[in-house]
């Protein structure tokens with residue numbers, strides 16, 4: 001049984017392994033931080049948030065200072081799908097943001113059918129606009 005956890009990750013409950021949802025790559029033990037199984041790009045935040053003012057003329061340009069902030073991008077080592085991003089001070093270890101009770105998850109899913117794709121909900125109700133009711 002595989003359980004969908006995020007848009008990009010799922011857990012194989014039998015093997016207790018994180019997997020990439022895009023390609024099915026086996027990443028790392030589900031009892032560890034999934035980021036240990038991914039490739040990491042330590043990105044200069046100025047590549048994403050460019051200067052709004054000329055850095056030759058101003059000390060503060062609204063771009064993040066790379067000595068204070070880094071963007072860590074995590075990618076699947078097999079297919080290259082971006083799995084996660086996070087903003088951290090330089091040198092800070094990756095945040096362990098998903099830590100599941102696997103035994104409880106197994107108990108929760110033991111009698112359920114596997115969900116391979118997340119269900120798509122109905123369209124949100126249309127907002128009623130006065131005088132528009134008969135035209136639709």
Ligand SMILES: [Zn+2]
Nearest residue numbers: 020023076079
């Ligand atoms: Zn992948």
